[in-house]
Amino acid sequence: MIAKVSCAALMGIDAFKVDLEVDLTRQGMPAFTMVGLAEGAVKESKERVFSALKNSGFRLPPSRITVNLAPADIRKAGSAYDLPLAVALLGAAGIIDSAALEGWYLAGELSLSGGVKPVHGVLPLAIEARRKGAKGLIVCPENVNEAAVVEGLDVYGVATLAELVSFLVGDSSITPSRVDTSMLWEGRRNFSTDxxxxxxxxxxxxxxxxxxxxxxxxxxxxxxxxxxxxxxxxxxxxxxxxxxxxxxxxxxxxxxxxxxxxxxxxxxxxxxxxxxxxxxxxxxxxxxxxxxxxxxxxxxxxxxxxxxxxxxxxxxxxxxxxxxxxxxxxxxxxxxxxxxxxxxxxxxxxxxxxxxxxxxxxxxxxxxxxxxxxxxxxxxxxxxxxxxxxxxxxxxxxxxxxxxxxxxxxxxxxxxxxxxxxxxxxxxxMPILTNSELSGSSLEKFCRLTDSEHTFLEQAVHSLGLSARAYTRILRIARTIADLSESANIQVHHLAEAINYRSMDRQGV
Missing domain, CATH: 3.40.50.300 (P-loop containing nucleotide triphosphate hydrolases)
Structure with missing residues (x-):
């Protein structure tokens, strides 16, 4: 019997969907095979998962088990696959109805006793789950608040594997967690220095x-x-x-x-x-x-x-x-x-x-x-x-x-x-947030100079031996100085102050 559970892998600071598939058959000698470019911690999950299942009161029949992590050409690392693997094994064994697994995303490391532990990268995983239209995301209680900041996604915290199974088979209910993001900014200005x-x-x-x-x-x-x-x-x-x-x-x-x-x-x-x-x-x-x-x-x-x-x-x-x-x-x-x-x-x-x-x-x-x-x-x-x-x-x-x-x-x-x-x-x-990002045509547009400013800056460039990059920096600084004085245009005294902040250039005069 085949069961499939959705989880996610990290690439950089983003996550992508991973389908964890388990094929459990009683034909042939009992064996366990994992494919799909799994790294060390993922392969070691077999020992943790089987101990967690046993100590949570679940017994799997002697079987030939094949686990596939798709897409198979992208590396999977970390211990977050423990929880989805355990659930997929129970689905393939018929202990959980495979239909009950559809739409759920899972992530968590398992202890040998069946407890669910926190993992890294839950926030990007939650963002990917929302993007894919997931029914909900199930993680350990320590990861709940991190994932719950993603609006439009129900996040559930489970402390043990047994608690999760009871929830999936309908024997118990769990209230999805909520985080009031507006409250997170309270006290952000309470600095100890000034x-x-x-x-x-x-x-x-x-x-x-x-x-x-x-x-x-x-x-x-x-x-x-x-x-x-x-x-x-x-x-x-x-x-x-x-x-x-x-x-x-x-x-x-x-x-x-x-x-x-x-x-x-x-x-x-x-x-x-x-x-x-x-x-x-x-x-x-x-x-x-x-x-x-x-x-x-x-x-x-x-x-x-x-x-x-x-x-x-x-x-x-x-x-x-x-x-x-x-x-x-x-x-x-x-x-x-x-x-x-x-x-x-x-x-x-x-x-x-x-x-x-x-x-x-x-x-x-x-x-x-x-x-x-x-x-x-x-x-x-x-x-x-x-x-x-x-x-x-x-x-x-x-x-x-x-x-x-x-x-x-x-x-x-x-x-x-x-x-x-x-x-x-x-x-x-525009794809610009601050003056430090001005370059090319945007620099010419927002840092226009009159003839008098050009003459002043030309003299400074020649006398100080400034590079083209230093010239650009001076214009950006002058634009900020002009903004501080609420001036729409860059003036000579703005340029003079900007040049004054290039002390390493002035040492070469």
Whole structure:
């Protein structure tokens, strides 16, 4: 007898339908065969499933069992197939009517005692089940809230295999779970830090305001103790809240990577990732034999903070070029090629030299000119060109430490959200969200300059030796500065301020 159950496999951060078919026959010697490009954890499910069935009170007759996972040419991995396999076996054995299995999607790992355990990637699985018009999705209670954020899909939580069988045969009922998504955003502004705590550095705060408003990348350059890390850690406090669709994107990434907290069904605050400089290129960009998301994808729609930037391995930094330019990263392996979203705001910090005091008037730099040059050369020109705002962060004066209050996060956030609204209206109907994405014809359309602005910018390009990419960055920054001042057109003083934020270019004058 043949029984079929629907489940799903992950490819990147999306899921695709898998039909798990079981053929159980008493002809021939008892055997168990699984086909359909199943990986190790899937093949091992046989032992878990048979123990779970036995300890849940179900007995299968000695049979020749063939399991097929279709489509058979795409890899299946993970332990989420335990639950659908157990149910399909019971359907093939006649314990559950095969008609009762139609339309249901199942996912869950089984313990030897028959308990149902949580698995990764339930959110994309739920989205795929809704797209296919499923009757409902059945998972363990720990995965219920994650799946229930998908509207238009009934999600049921079962703690044991026996409970699921009782539900499918009609002996008991389970109420589908509901999640009030509007409540998930409550308290999202309760940050423990604030820019008001940063003494002085008003120039850097202004740059952060511009960077956050237009989603521009930022590099802080200054001596130790000047507040670079402190500034970066407070950037999430001024970023606009995630929209629901953005929250779904981010949550899918955390779900498939296994980093979604079980007590929250949706990631509603913008991520802030700060990997150590010893990270590998695979850890940063993603990878493995079967690629998993890296830090650049975990920072999607949020902030990726790289402290002590020159201390990162050069090959690690160079892999940032693709996501910084295209907002996604493609990982190719012999078996497959996967793309993960990686649209983040890069915030980096570095000292001006190995000892850190090259630009500090109060300390003597112990580095030779050659050592300073070698230190700076760790960052390639193409990488620096992709960082819009390069900000000098000097040591804080004692007067500022004692008296300065400066901008707080609430004020900065209000300005940033106002500019984001301006951009949303300007780019309505276009595949552009912020000024940092302007390029080609859209750059010419929304960053038009008069003759006086062109003359000023031409002089700056020649005197600073700016690349074509740096020229584009300056126009994007100037567009954001103009939006902050509620100016429809880019003016000379907007360009001048934008150029002032390219400190690495100005060092070559």
């Amino acid at each position: 820019f008001a705590e940063v003494k002085g550095q008003e120039h850097a705060k202004r740059a952060i305001e511009i960077g956050a408003a237009g989603n521009h990348n930022i590099l802080f350059i200054g001596p130790p103790g000047s507040g670079k890390t402190m500034l970066a850690q407070r950037i999430p406090t001024v970023l606009p809240p995630l929209l629901f669709e953005e929250a779904l994107e981010v949550t899918k990434i955390y779900s498939v990577s296994g980093q979604l907290d079980r007590d929250r069904s949706l990631v509603v605050t913008r991520p802030f990732r700060a990997p150590h400089h010893t990270i590998s290129d695979a850890g940063l960009i993603g990878g493995g034999a079967y690629p998993k998301p890296g830090e650049v994808s975990l920072a999607h729609r949020g902030v990726l903070f790289l402290d002590e930037l020159p201390e990162f391995k050069k090959n690690v930094l160079e892999v940032l070029r693709q996501p910084l330019e295209g907002g996604e990263v493609t990982i190719s392996r012999a078996a497959m090629s996967l793309s993960y979203p990686a649209d983040f705001m890069l915030v980096a910090a570095m000292n001006p030299c190995p000892c850190g005091y090259y630009t500090d008037d109060r300390h003597v730099c112990s580095c030779s000119p050659q050592a300073v040059a070698r230190y700076s050369s760790r960052l390639s020109g193409p990488l620096l060109d992709r960082i819009d705002l390069q900000i000098e962060v000097p040591a804080v004066d004692y007067k500022d430490l004692r008296e300065s209050k400066g901008l707080d996060s609430a004020t900065m956030r209000s300005n940033i959200e106002r500019v984001r609204d301006i951009q949303a209206e300007r780019y309505k109907g």
